[in-house]
Amino acid sequence: MKPDIRVALVGNPNTGKSTLFNALTGLNQKVGNFPGVTVDKKTGIAQLPDGRRAEIIDLPGTYSLYPKSKDESIVFSVLAEKGSALTPDLIVIIIDATNLKRNLLLYTQVADLKIPVVIALNMMDMAAKANISIDIDLLSRRLGVPVVPVSARKVEGIDDLKKVISFANKHAMQVDSIDVHAIAPALIADISNEVEVESPYYALQLAHQHEYLNFLTPAQSDKIEELEKKHSFHSQKAQAAETIARYNYINDVLYDTVQTPETAHEESVSNKIDHILTHRVFGFVIFMAVLLFMFQSIFAWSEYPMSLIEDGFVWAEGLLRGVLPAGPLADLLIDGVVAGLSGVLVFIPQIAILFAFISILEDTGYMSRVTFMMDKIMRKVGLNGKSVVPLIGGFACAVPSIMSTRTIENWKDRMITIMVTPLVACSARLPVYTLLIALVVPNKNVWWIFNLQGLALTGMYVLSLVSAVIVAFVMKFILKARERGYFIMELPVYRMPRWNNVLFSMYERSKAFVVQAGKVIIAVSIILWVLSSYGPGNRFENIKKKYSQPQYTQKLPQADLDRLISSEKLENSYAGVLGHSIEPVIKPLGYDWKIGIALITSFAAREVFVGTMATIYSVEGDADNITSVQDKMRSAKTPEGKPVFTLAVAFSLMMFYAFAMQCASTVAVVYRETKNWRWPAAQLVYMTLLAYGAALLTYNLLK
Amino acid sequence: MTLSQLEVGETGIVKEFTDLEMSVKLMEMGCLPGEQVRVCRIAPLGDPIAIQVSGYQLSLRKFEASTIILQ
Numbered sequence: 001m002k003p004d005i006r007v008a009l010v011g012n013p014n015t016g017k018s019t020l021f022n023a024l025t026g027l028n029q030k031v032g033n034f035p036g037v038t039v040d041k042k043t044g045i046a047q048l049p050d051g052r053r054a055e056i057i058d059l060p061g062t063y064s065l066y067p068k069s070k071d072e073s074i075v076f077s078v079l080a081e082k083g084s085a086l087t088p089d090l091i092v093i094i095i096d097a098t099n100l101k102r103n104l105l106l107y108t109q110v111a112d113l114k115i116p117v118v119i120a121l122n123m124m125d126m127a128a129k130a131n132i133s134i135d136i137d138l139l140s141r142r143l144g145v146p147v148v149p150v151s152a153r154k155v156e157g158i159d160d161l162k163k164v165i166s167f168a169n170k171h172a173m174q175v176d177s178i179d180v181h182a183i184a185p186a187l188i189a190d191i192s193n194e195v196e197v198e199s200p201y202y203a204l205q206l207a208h209q210h211e212y213l214n215f216l217t218p219a220q221s222d223k224i225e226e227l228e229k230k231h232s233f234h235s236q237k238a239q240a241a242e243t244i245a246r247y248n249y250i251n252d253v254l255y256d257t258v259q260t261p262e263t264a265h266e267e268s269v270s271n272k273i274d275h276i277l278t279h280r281v282f283g284f285v286i287f288m289a290v291l292l293f294m295f296q297s298i299f300a301w302s303e304y305p306m307s308l309i310e311d312g313f314v315w316a317e318g319l320l321r322g323v324l325p326a327g328p329l330a331d332l333l334i335d336g337v338v339a340g341l342s343g344v345l346v347f348i349p350q351i352a353i354l355f356a357f358i359s360i361l362e363d364t365g366y367m368s369r370v371t372f373m374m375d376k377i378m379r380k381v382g383l384n385g386k387s388v389v390p391l392i393g394g395f396a397c398a399v400p401s402i403m404s405t406r407t408i409e410n411w412k413d414r415m416i417t418i419m420v421t422p423l424v425a426c427s428a429r430l431p432v433y434t435l436l437i438a439l440v441v442p443n444k445n446v447w448w449i450f451n452l453q454g455l456a457l458t459g460m461y462v463l464s465l466v467s468a469v470i471v472a473f474v475m476k477f478i479l480k481a482r483e484r485g486y487f488i489m490e491l492p493v494y495r496m497p498r499w500n501n502v503l504f505s506m507y508e509r510s511k512a513f514v515v516q517a518g519k520v521i522i523a524v525s526i527i528l529w530v531l532s533s534y535g536p537g538n539r540f541e542n543i544k545k546k547y548s549q550p551q552y553t554q555k556l557p558q559a560d561l562d563r564l565i566s567s568e569k570l571e572n573s574y575a576g577v578l579g580h581s582i583e584p585v586i587k588p589l590g591y592d593w594k595i596g597i598a599l600i601t602s603f604a605a606r607e608v609f610v611g612t613m614a615t616i617y618s619v620e621g622d623a624d625n626i627t628s629v630q631d632k633m634r635s636a637k638t639p640e641g642k643p644v645f646t647l648a649v650a651f652s653l654m655m656f657y658a659f660a661m662q663c664a665s666t667v668a669v670v671y672r673e674t675k676n677w678r679w680p681a682a683q684l685v686y687m688t689l690l691a692y693g694a695a696l697l698t699y700n701l702l703k
Numbered sequence: 704m705t706l707s708q709l710e711v712g713e714t715g716i717v718k719e720f721t722d723l724e725m726s727v728k729l730m731e732m733g734c735l736p737g738e739q740v741r742v743c744r745i746a747p748l749g750d751p752i753a754i755q756v757s758g759y760q761l762s763l764r765k766f767e768a769s770t771i772i773l774q
Contacts, residue, residue, distance in 0.1 A: 064731045101757045102733040236723050243730040260758070271743065280747035372762050376748040385751070486767055488728050491753055491760040
């Protein structure tokens, strides 16, 4: 159903824009991409009081219409493009009442585009607490637009805002802020003659941004360029003049409408917290403690739900076994699909907990303090304080984190961040690590509070960060800088996390993981089952013949015989042949051909390793004895009768997964972000070499 | 005197900038000529710094602060 009105939501970062978006649209939203670029586009439907439906588009947060990063460049192009599927009828600009001055800069720019605007004045309760009194009616009259006080957090004023949206004018009523003509009178006049513009400010913006706007024809863009030369237009000088004029106007408006207490120097709560959290000693100690707590919790809190899921699958396998007639179809469903799925779904609790932590750290404002503390170190190794967020996000998944590097303005810093982010231990490695650690590391405490398994996992995570830093340091000398970088960043005040947003992010990320990884895993599981259940030529028949001879049938009990047959069948299947063919390469790392199969299949996605292990050992094991993957692997024996998964093999595997790229989605996203195959190719090569070397070293040290 | 020379707790008034490119970004963030700035904190490793300006806290590197000339 087509929406009746399209509303663009714009605002500064940290103003509660996404909270307002969630409050307006509820769960009725979807995430996509803006056409042509890989910036996340969130749209949702809000039901208006008059029965109409409004489509709300959440635009990236920005301080001004002049973009400083790729994300921000979307804002002007969506607002400016006429007649597209996204062209808004109305703009809702969210403004932080505690920080009116800086927030109004973006408002005056947007208003001057002469698209109808409504102001949602957020955080009125915080402003009241800080004794800031705002004459809302006067502010609304001065600006000529509706001003609706809301509290996005407490879901207050949302109905009023919806009412105002439904009453909104088709025509822009806002009062002119500054004399835009005065900035470049002749140029604005000339551009208005060339291109259809709705306001002088629109023409001026075209002069600044025409190179990046896809909706202009090359001829139009060239013409604007020519006009700029003719009038010797200097973009930065014009921006500086405009910004000063706008702040003069804003100071004027605020002088009449807002009373701020003089004694604002009293130390705020936020500052007191900062004294501790960014303290030169405690700051880093607390940061390390937060990370350690996070990873210990991921283990501890997920234990119970994980065992529930595991038991559920064991129960389902048994049920299916009983219901389905025995045969290839039952085997495919149970040993292939269900076994593969269970290996993956079991990690939902861990992923949800990880994302809960990340969203809490971002929501509270702690993440920007980490950026602030780490900038100097990060710069030494060729990164940027802002690289901390993608790197920490990399603990969850490299794909969104690589996309989030778009907030890094500097090209070189951004490239290095992209190159090292996949080294950070992502959630897809978590299943591999937890499985292998549970297999070889005893579950007991040392020094009362440190759990050995938790320590091993923390170690893997710390190693991933250290390796990312070292690689970044090397790349600092390889890459050449294109422009200078800067680090001008808002430190938002500390806030309580919004639990709704936390829950929402847990749900959204887990769902994305299940849907995206699930598809790959089901496909891989089916292919793998086929490959491991059938063999080339008449090898399978020969095995059957061999074991039906009396020297076997008479001497061995039926159960042992079945196990011998199935393991010899696996070895002679297509998968076994494939595994055997790479065995010479992986033998030095301590792996057998079965692990070789898992290495090949998990090339698409690391977590497939677990599903593959489950499938391989299900195919091999006898069907009546259903146990979890972990038990199957623990009882796995080499032909000589020794356990396959020794400490050396398990850690060698963990090292391999720590460094190897093993993720098709990351390769794809790096290509999308860099627009050049050389970047993902270089990344794949260096990571695979590193993985092989580290695994080789580990195996030989622990053997 | 530049912003980077202020100690923690000291205030100053912005006079002008030595770097046009940086000044555009700084002014957008509310750091304008005539505006009062106060150094709130210095990061544990000595850089960047956090300043109070236009009613909120902004962090910037020492080098960037050195392009801001105070009255």
